[in-house]
Amino acid sequence: MTAVKWAHKNLFSGVWNTILTLAAIYLIAVAVPAIFDWMIFSAVWTGDSRAACLVPDAGACWPFVTANLKQFIYGRYPDAELWRVNLTFALGLAGLVPILIPSMPAKRWNLIYLVVAYPLIAIVLLAGDRPGLVGVETSLWGGLLVTLVVAITGIVVSLPLGVLLALGRRSEMPVIRMLSIGFIEFWRAVPLITVLFMASVMLPLFLPEGVSFDNLLRCLIGVALFSSAYMAEVVRGGLQAIPRGQYEAARAVGMSYWQTMGQIILPQALRHVIPGIVNTFIGLFKDTTLVLIVGIFDLLGQVRAQLSDPTWIVPQGATTGYVFAALVFWLFCFGMSRYSVFMERRLDTGHGKN
Amino acid sequence: MSDKSKIMIGVENVNKWYDDFHVLKNINLTVREGERIVIAGPSGSGKSTLIRCINRLEAHQQGRIIVDGVELTDDLKRIDAVRREVGMVFQQFNLFPHMSVLDNCTLAPIWVRKMPKDEAEALAMKYLERVKIPEQATKFPGQLSGGQQQRVAIARARCMQPKIMQFDEPTSALDPEMIKEVLDVMVELALDGMTMVCVTHEMGFARQVANRVVFMDQGEIVEEAEPETFFSSPKNERTKAFLAQIL
Numbered sequence: 104m105t106a107v108k109w110a111h112k113n114l115f116s117g118v119w120n121t122i123l124t125l126a127a128i129y130l131i132a133v134a135v136p137a138i139f140d141w142m143i144f145s146a147v148w149t150g151d152s153r154a155a156c157l158v159p160d161a162g163a164c165w166p167f168v169t170a171n172l173k174q175f176i177y178g179r180y181p182d183a184e185l186w187r188v189n190l191t192f193a194l195g196l197a198g199l200v201p202i203l204i205p206s207m208p209a210k211r212w213n214l215i216y217l218v219v220a221y222p223l224i225a226i227v228l229l230a231g232d233r234p235g236l237v238g239v240e241t242s243l244w245g246g247l248l249v250t251l252v253v254a255i256t257g258i259v260v261s262l263p264l265g266v267l268l269a270l271g272r273r274s275e276m277p278v279i280r281m282l283s284i285g286f287i288e289f290w291r292a293v294p295l296i297t298v299l300f301m302a303s304v305m306l307p308l309f310l311p312e313g314v315s316f317d318n319l320l321r322c323l324i325g326v327a328l329f330s331s332a333y334m335a336e337v338v339r340g341g342l343q344a345i346p347r348g349q350y351e352a353a354r355a356v357g358m359s360y361w362q363t364m365g366q367i368i369l370p371q372a373l374r375h376v377i378p379g380i381v382n383t384f385i386g387l388f389k390d391t392t393l394v395l396i397v398g399i400f401d402l403l404g405q406v407r408a409q410l411s412d413p414t415w416i417v418p419q420g421a422t423t424g425y426v427f428a429a430l431v432f433w434l435f436c437f438g439m440s441r442y443s444v445f446m447e448r449r450l451d452t453g454h455g456k457n
Numbered sequence: 458m459s460d461k462s463k464i465m466i467g468v469e470n471v472n473k474w475y476d477d478f479h480v481l482k483n484i485n486l487t488v489r490e491g492e493r494i495v496i497a498g499p500s501g502s503g504k505s506t507l508i509r510c511i512n513r514l515e516a517h518q519q520g521r522i523i524v525d526g527v528e529l530t531d532d533l534k535r536i537d538a539v540r541r542e543v544g545m546v547f548q549q550f551n552l553f554p555h556m557s558v559l560d561n562c563t564l565a566p567i568w569v570r571k572m573p574k575d576e577a578e579a580l581a582m583k584y585l586e587r588v589k590i591p592e593q594a595t596k597f598p599g600q601l602s603g604g605q606q607q608r609v610a611i612a613r614a615r616c617m618q619p620k621i622m623q624f625d626e627p628t629s630a631l632d633p634e635m636i637k638e639v640l641d642v643m644v645e646l647a648l649d650g651m652t653m654v655c656v657t658h659e660m661g662f663a664r665q666v667a668n669r670v671v672f673m674d675q676g677e678i679v680e681e682a683e684p685e686t687f688f689s690s691p692k693n694e695r696t697k698a699f700l701a702q703i704l
Contacts, residue, residue: 200532351514352551357541366564370555454489 178245265334
């Protein structure tokens with residue numbers, strides 16, 4: 104009875120509502136089984152060449168993904184050195200997981216490890232121009248490895264830099280304010296693709312002969328500065344939500360500017376803008392796919408590259424590859440989104456009302 | 458109050474403008490150690506601006522303000538030195554909502570006075586007891602009533618052990634039934650011998666604790682007298698008109 108009542112109230116309460124409900128049911132009935140059929144029931148799951156997928160009415164060609172999984176994750180990273188990437192992933196997870204769990208102790212050391220120690224370890228492990236390790240050119244890096252390197256660098260650099268820029272933009276010192284505004288407005292007004300092109304193609308023209316630095320590194324810097332400008336504006340929104348009385352109360356007890364910001368203003372302001380910060384992170388994560396344009400193969404680029412592999416040229420190959428890439432991106436972005444929801448709830452109850 | 462006791466606040470010929478608006482006009486005011494001054498006046502008379510100038514939340518443009526022997530200039534070190542010695546209680550409490558009551562009280566002693574944490578907490582508990590809410594120490598400001606929040610704000614200011622306490626309309630944002638609990642705490646503070654400057658409309662409080670009442674109107678100090686004289690025989694017409702409205 105209650106189900107019928109509920110349906111009547113929520114789905115069939117009027118003519119217009121009923122039409123919409125029926126249309127929605129029709130769409131679901133058409134689309135959902137077809138998607139499931141393509142992805143699961145009609146999909147090809149095993150095989151070692153294109154022949155396996157060349158069956159009539161076949162769905163997704165998953166063996167294409169499993170056979171190329173190594174390329175999708177590591178790019179052209181040498182087989183003998185893959186342990187270094189795996190170790191880097193593992194060390195990253197070992198730092199990341201405990202910091203995400205609020206009840207884990209020693210947050211300060213955890214953060215220092217993640218922000219200071221881990222990047223250095225990761226650079227040595229991945230690039231490896233150190234005794235005992237074979238150097239691996241970044242042009243051999245690819246797939247998820249590159250996606251994560253670009254995204255995590257962007258995230259780790261953009262939050263602190265964005266906070267500084269936001270504070271700078273609200274500074275009473277004219278020079279600092281002008282520089283911050285100039286920086287933010289410049290990077291925000293330029294498309295990321297342009298930034299990447301400039302970094303990869305134009306910058307070498309301006310550098311003196313013989314001086315060159317890594318293409319991937321140039322893109323990392325471009326992405327980091329680009330996202331810092333966005334982050335700065337998100338953080339500034341949070342700063343503007345803090346009542347003037349909070350500044351005055353802090354200054355009235357003799358706290359310095361940095362004490363006021365660090366203890367009073369930023370903890371409140373950043374809490375207000377968690378959705379915006381995570382939004383920027385997610386946008387950044389997906390924008391990493393643009394590095395393809397300057398010849399760096401991130402996950403999506405690597406999927407595209409493998410599509411031309413003659414062993415696996417099948418009609419449904421492209422769709423399968425793109426769906427796989429989409430699923431991986433969705434997993435990471437959805438994870439970030441859920442974590443931010445969890446964090447917001449936690450902070451909300453922790454601080455009582457107000 | 459004898460004229461020999463130390464001058465804590467000296468305001469000499471102070472003028473201040475907001476753009477074209479002349480908000481403080483030739484203000485002269487002397488507050489001696491242990492004195493309790495109530496500043497009264499209609500809204501917009503510049504009384505809040507005056508006490509905000511005394512701890513440099515706002516800057517004056519002409520004249521001199523000397524607090525505890527330190528003249529307020531643009532020098533940030535001097536400003537912070539003065540602010541450490543001048544406790545401030547605001548109309549809107551301005552507690553830090555993301556911190557517990559105890560952390561609100563220990564923050565400045567720990568960061569500004571560099572006091573060890575346990576010492577700061579003991580001090581905070583002492584002053585929370587003085588404002589009669591030690592049992593709220595672990596709560597957050599949002600969980601307290603307005604009166605309780607303002608008492609926490611007083612305790613927070615006292616934790617810096619200032620030489621002077623300033624109050625900027627401390628009871629104006631409170632529901633009537635909460636005004637008394639805050640005034641009681643302020644009276645007790647006065648009995649402790651604290652040097653106090655209060656901007657308030659609570660004339661009963663002025664009568665009870667003030668050594669002097671200063672009446673301001675349109676950016677000027679119009680009249681300054683002991684409460685007895687001020688309430689019974691005000692000289693200036695504007696004072697009379699104001700008192701007629703408020704009493």
